[in-house]
Amino acid sequence: MSIAPDELLDGLGRVMACAGLTAPSDLVRLTGGATMESWRFECGDDAFVLRRAPSLEFMKDRPFGHDVEAAVIRAAGAAGVAAPEVVVELEPDDGIGSGFVMRALPGTPNPKDILNMDEPDRLLSECAANLARIHSLGRDDVPQAVPVMDYRAVIADLKRQFEEAGGDRPIIALGLKWMEDNCPEANEPVLNHGDFRMGNLLAQDGWLTGVLDWELAHFGDYHEDLAFGCMAVWRFARYDRPALGLGDLETYFDAYEANGGRKVDRKRFRYWLIHRTVWWALGCLKMAAIWRSGEDRMLERVVISRRTSEQELDLLMLLEEDAPEQERSRLVQSPSAAPQVGEATDGELAIAIHEWLGTVKDRFEGHDRFQYAVARNALGMISRYDATAIPAFENAPLARQAMSGEATLADTGLLTQLREAILATIMQDVPKYPALAIARKKWTGKE
Structure with missing residues (x-):
């Protein structure tokens, strides 16, 4: 209300x-x-x-x-x-x-400020220690309403969400199929925070001061909590620091184990890294449906829905590790925009409004200033949209083939096709997404 x-x-x-x-x-x-x-x-x-x-x-x-x-x-x-x-x-x-x-707790939740603080390894160790303490809590320590995750049931639910959203995203379909094929056996469930990442952590002067937003708490595999904050999207351009954007994975795992956490299994960690990337891709996609329903008409929801391509890019970079070397070594062309002539296009009108809004930034403060930034992002997406610039292929049929296992990244040319499509898509949706520069260099051989 x-x-x-x-x-x-x-x-x-x-x-x-x-x-x-x-x-x-x-x-x-x-x-x-x-x-x-x-x-x-x-x-x-x-x-x-x-x-x-x-x-x-x-x-x-x-x-x-x-x-x-x-x-x-x-x-x-x-x-x-x-x-x-x-x-x-x-x-x-x-x-x-x-x-x-x-x-209220001291400190800032701003990821960029936190990732620039001194002694990031110390902060990483504090994060790991806090996760170990969270994972020490048992069923009798919290209300019985806190759910226990059934891994297979969650995959089935994600597949249902995928179909409800159109079932036409081949990269997400490949991720869902990979999850079905690689889902680990359940281990002893522990309390998971469920959203342990930059953005939900407070820090001050290089010290952890708060762990926020517990609405996704559940019992499940402790590797899920460890992996979620290591997703590329939550590291905010720190590709040199795979653990929460703060340091290396070995330091993170060692600190977790040294503070009472269980032994980290690298294979299970990778499973949950892929699982939560698919989960967040579908979470982004779902934002548009929530907005359309009128349940919550917050501007940020529709903008987040267009950030699904970020997760598709990250997901493809994770999944292609299992593709044959012959397919991974194929380079693709970086997409380029055609020059505009004649009257102003819809995109150019959006650019004009985007630029004008930049002149009134100081008139906004607090949450309105945040919404102002979201509105400018939305106009940027509109200004770049060009359906003809995205390589065409039958998304829904290909997604069905990927879900059934008929199409895999071992198929000649499929990885190249998906790389070209997601590069073109994300260059329209979120061209400043840090992973784009990494993927472009890796896939095209150019900066």
Whole structure:
């Protein structure tokens, strides 16, 4: 449910009074948040953060509510994890939806700032130690509503999501088939944070100060948590640092094991790296459906849906490791745009608006400034769109062949075809995505 800041502040007054605190003030919406809203405010000399769902409807299909999430955070804090202190949960009578209030922690969540901090190896070790503490929690430590992952059932659900989204992305189909063929046997389930990555971590002066956003917590394979933050998308251009963008994998694994974590199996780690890349690709794709349904009309959702190509690029780079050397060694041509003539195209109109918005940037602040940046990204995508520039092939039939195993990366020319298509696609969607430069150099032989 959409709510005005003044109304939200009034509701927070009732909430904080029940917690024995003074009236809130200085309410500001924080940037980011593709699923939940975050609002910072003060009560006297203390700062707090409200974590809130965009609507009650949004919570209906989620595995558990904010009351369970709050309990998981409290359990993690008791285990020594740098989790925030939950002060109070929202109640229906508060009239401001579903969520809870946390005491604000020091530090920044900005990945670029964190990745530029001194002593990244120390911070990496702290992250590993916190994961080990999270994974020490058992079923009796958190509410029974926290689900246990069934690996095969999750793959089946991802296949269903793929078909609902059109079933026409061959690279994702190849990933789903690879997951079916390589899914490991279940090991002893441990509590997973489920979203342990840059963007959900706070740091200050090279020290970890907070682990945020526990809405995806579940019991499963600890390798899943280890792998998720190592996905290329969460390393923010740090291809030289495969572990969370902070360091090397050996340092990460050694620190995890030294702090009470279980032995790391490299094969299982790779499985979950691919699994979560497919999962996030479909998560991005799903954002458009959520927006279309009216469930949440946040601008960021439609823009994220066009970032599916980022994950397809990363996924192909992971999957091609299993392709024959003969196919991997084939180089492709880097796509180039045709010169424009005549009247302004739709894309050029979008560029003009994009450029004009750049002149009014200083008029925005807080969450509006974040939305402004998202809007400019959307215009950039529109300005670059040219369907004729993407190599044409029958996506849906090829995706079905990949899903059935009829088409594989061992087939002559298929890897080349997919490389050409995803390069052209991502150059339109997100040309500044760091992996694009890596892939272009690897696949075309040119910078």
